[in-house]
Amino acid sequence: MNNEINISLLERYLQGEIAREEVLDIEGNPVDDEALQKSIEQFDDIKLGLKVIALRDDLKQIETEFEATQQPKPGWVRYAAAAAILLVAVASYFIFTANQAPRFEDYFTHFENLSISRGSESDQLQEAMKFYQIEDYDKALSLFKALPENQLTGESHFYTGISALATQDFILALEQLSLAEYQSLLEYSQPIRWYKALAHWQRGELDEAKALLAQIKPGHYQSDKAQTLLEELRD
Amino acid sequence: MSTGLDIVDKKIIESIVSDDADELRQTMRHMYERCFGATCQYVLNNKGTREEAQDVFQDALIALFLNVKKGAFRAESSINTYVYGISKRLWLKNLNKQQVLKPVEQADAVLFSEQIFNFEHQLSVNKLLLKIDERCRSILKDFYYEKLSVSKLMQKYDIASEGATKNKKYKCLQKLVKIVNENNLKRDQFNNE
Numbered sequence: 050m051n052n053e054i055n056i057s058l059l060e061r062y063l064q065g066e067i068a069r070e071e072v073l074d075i076e077g078n079p080v081d082d083e084a085l086q087k088s089i090e091q092f093d094d095i096k097l098g099l100k101v102i103a104l105r106d107d108l109k110q111i112e113t114e115f116e117a118t119q120q121p122k123p124g125w126v127r128y129a130a131a132a133a134i135l136l137v138a139v140a141s142y143f144i145f146t147a148n149q150a151p152r153f154e155d156y157f158t159h160f161e162n163l164s165i166s167r168g169s170e171s172d173q174l175q176e177a178m179k180f181y182q183i184e185d186y187d188k189a190l191s192l193f194k195a196l197p198e199n200q201l202t203g204e205s206h207f208y209t210g211i212s213a214l215a216t217q218d219f220i221l222a223l224e225q226l227s228l229a230e231y232q233s234l235l236e237y238s239q240p241i242r243w244y245k246a247l248a249h250w251q252r253g254e255l256d257e258a259k260a261l262l263a264q265i266k267p268g269h270y271q272s273d274k275a276q277t278l279l280e281e282l283r284d
Numbered sequence: 285m286s287t288g289l290d291i292v293d294k295k296i297i298e299s300i301v302s303d304d305a306d307e308l309r310q311t312m313r314h315m316y317e318r319c320f321g322a323t324c325q326y327v328l329n330n331k332g333t334r335e336e337a338q339d340v341f342q343d344a345l346i347a348l349f350l351n352v353k354k355g356a357f358r359a360e361s362s363i364n365t366y367v368y369g370i371s372k373r374l375w376l377k378n379l380n381k382q383q384v385l386k387p388v389e390q391a392d393a394v395l396f397s398e399q400i401f402n403f404e405h406q407l408s409v410n411k412l413l414l415k416i417d418e419r420c421r422s423i424l425k426d427f428y429y430e431k432l433s434v435s436k437l438m439q440k441y442d443i444a445s446e447g448a449t450k451n452k453k454y455k456c457l458q459k460l461v462k463i464v465n466e467n468n469l470k471r472d473q474f475n476n477e
Contacts, residue, residue, distance in 0.1 A: 056461055060454075091461070094406070097409075098410045099421075099425050100425075100429045102425060103305070103430070105342065107308075107309050107312065108342045108346075111316060112342065114313070115316040224291055228295070231295050231310075231314050
């Protein structure tokens with residue numbers, strides 16, 4: 050950037066506050082088009098650079114938070130999880146020797162609402178949640194689908210996704226759970242993984258289902274069932 | 285924008301374009317949940333450590349950010365594939381520097397080399413931006429990234445008036461311009477290798 054250009058005037062020009070002719074150098078002289086163009090490009094680079102520096106700081110913080118969620122559980126949790134897996138494995142043996150193919154209804158379970166009416170939701174959302182809670186998924190889904198754009202949240206996508214899954218609209222379930230994953234993150238990340246795995250499984254997308262199930266670690270939401278289903282799908 | 289992007293990919297792109305710092309942070313948290321595992325596994329399988337995978341992944345996210353901002357992002361693959369490809373390219377480049385790379389791996393990496401051009405150019409700009417004092421950098425970051433208003437900047441930095449705050453901001457910006465000019469930074473000074 051021409052270091053003689055008046056940066057204050059350049060920024061005002063870029064914001065549409067002043068005309069091209071009013072962009073001057075620091076001594077009050079006009080600047081030619083070439084110098085102006087070069088100044089604009091370099092000014093953009095500088096602004097972007099500032100954003101990158103700030104973003105890098107944010108990423109360090111996000112990485113620290115993310116790594117904290119990846120830490121192994123305390124020893125007793127691991128033992129408890131291992132014991133639970135063993136129990137499920139034994140139980141599964143008896144269940145699955147009787148029923149050869151795994152069935153969706155053996156794996157899908159209702160997810161209890163984590164944030165039952167905080168009073169801040171719209172009437173429409175509360176109404177949809179009311180039907181969701183009594184497991185009337187068809188009614189709940191039609192109400193979720195009717196929510197206006199400005200009332201869509203990570204949670205609304207999540208419960209829409211589960212209702213869609215329960216009513217066997219697996220494409221909608223995957224779409225909504227992906228949106229929930231994008232918006233609500235850590236609080237719902239484990240159940241989202243589980244329910245997405247179920248949706249992929251039901252769509253016959255076994256590689257995707259198995260990849261998600263493999264990410265469900267002992268102690269995570271539905272980890273026992275995930276382990277059992279994974280073994281079933283590998284066979 | 286078409287092909288390889290699903291509805292979440294589109295949201296990610298929108299959030300980068302939006303210039304909203306909170307939305308961007310949310311997107312980046314999502315990216316860690318969604319994509320870090322694959323990059324980490326790749327680096328671990330290729331003579332690296334988890335810490336090195338973290339560095340590579342951060343750089344890949346910055347590259348994604350820059351390419352979207354500069355309109356250089358081509359929506360030919362999903363964001364997952366894109367970030368993984370960039371991470372791979374960056375890691376292979378690092379191995380190449382250490383001369384531990386097999387030729388077959390180098391050929392595979394050419395695919396994403398174009399996409400890290402903006403990243404490498406910006407790294408050079410950023411080294412210069414780090415030369416201004418911390419207070420100035422912080423004011424400018426708050427203004428351009430966090431989008432704080434002049435009155436909020438005035439309160440945060442305990443400056444006497446809005447006029448003085450604007451003046452301070454412009455002085456900081458002018459310092460940056462001077463540093464960039466003194467270093468005669470030109471785009472053609474950068475190349476992919």
